[in-house]
Each structure stands twice: as C-alpha cells, then as structure tokens.
Amino acid sequence: MHSSATSPPYRPHRWCCCRRHRQRWSLVQSSVLEIHPWGATVSDPNRPDRMVFDLDPGDGVAWDDLVAGAVEVRERMSASGLASFVKTTGGKGLHVIVPIEPKVGWDEAKAFAKRIASEMAKDVPDSFVATVSRKAREGRIYVDYLRNQQGATAVAAFSTRARPGAPVSVPIDWNELPSLGSGARFDVTSLLGRLSALQRDPWTGFERAARPLEVAGRRPRRRTS
Secondary structure (H helix, E strand, C coil), X not given: CEEEECCCCCCCEEEECCCCHHHHHHHHHCCCCCCCCCCCCCCCCCCXXXXXXXXXXXXXXCHHHHHHHHHHHHHHHHHCCCCCEEEECCCCCEEEEEEECCCCCHHHHHHHHHHHXXXXXXXXXXXXXXXXXXXXXXXXXXXXXXXXXXXXXXXXXXXXXXXXXXXXXXXECHHHHHHHCCCCCCECCCHHHHHHHCCCCCCCCCHHHCECHHHHCCCCCCCCC
C-alpha cells in the first residue's frame, strides 16, 4: 500500500497508495474517514493531471451565489479551452475540477489557477477573494487555488467527511447544482439512494476531456457585472 515518491525540493517519503479494493477496506478498518489525494498519479507525481478550484463561501454567502461562483469558474475554463466538472465537498463549499494532460509541473498549474482566482477577485471584488484571510471572506467566496501546489491535497470524490452525520463529497451534474442547497447535501445514509436513481455518471468523459494546460494561454478576461 505504500509507494516511495521523490518530489524536489522535498526529501523522499513513503505515501499511502491503494491499488486494490481490499486495500481501501484496510483504510476503513483503520477508522480512516477522509481521503485526500494529490492531483497527480503515483506513477507521475510531479505532473498534475487535474486542477482543483475550491470555492469556500464566507459567512452570509447564499447557495445561489456559490452556484454562480462555480459557474463563473466553469465559463472561464471553457473560454480557456478546458473542460470542468463539479462536486460537493461534504462541507459548505464546492470543488470545480479541471482535467488536464500531465505535461506541466506543479508550478505551472498553480500559476494558472492563481491567475484565474486573482482575475475573478479583481473583476468581481464584491463576490470573490483570492486571499487566505478569513476576515476578507465575509460575504464573499474564497477561490482557493492553493490545492494546485506540490504536496497539497483535496478531498476525494465519494470520501466521507469527519463531521456529524458523515456527509460525503459527491460528483454532481452541473444542472443539479441549483437544487442541492448545500455542499453537505449527501451523507452516508442518503448517498445510496442517489446512486441507485442515477441514469448516468455525471462525470462521464472526465479522463477524455483532459487537455494540455498550454491551450489555456492568456486570453482576454471575462468581466461579470
């Protein structure tokens, strides 16, 4: 279950790597509730194959505003030639996931994500911030781009959260977002009902949608009133 990984400037470490279902059961038996993977594969840990935009709403942000924020990220990704998928976090927020071909390093991925977050904060300062300060987040959405730096993680799809009721991070279709009402909409009790009722996987085509990050380039910023 462990694989050695060297990621300069870090020293070699040993990381948990589950390749088989029974190894995931071992995590359950060890009382692991949350799984937070890197945005890269174990075979190529220094080149991410996805970016994560973590939308963290401050106090006073309505669900509709959070949905609008996720759609804003999606539209900016589309304008850059990139596809995007969305999931709940099992907490207050949403994750917009952007599959990319693993051709660039973490520094390039982080720089791109930071630029998008900073442009959103500049274009719509009443709605978005790109700084960690909690005071600055009140009534606005923190667009956390730091999930895209080396060593950072994001909660996995279908991971439970170590919170009352055991909410679950769940992949969602974009059309479903407005009706959910919360990033903690699903928990271990309600998730099975959702899965049995699904007609299709909302993340169908995720891997095929990956594009080189280079296609994003520097395009004119989209301004939102």
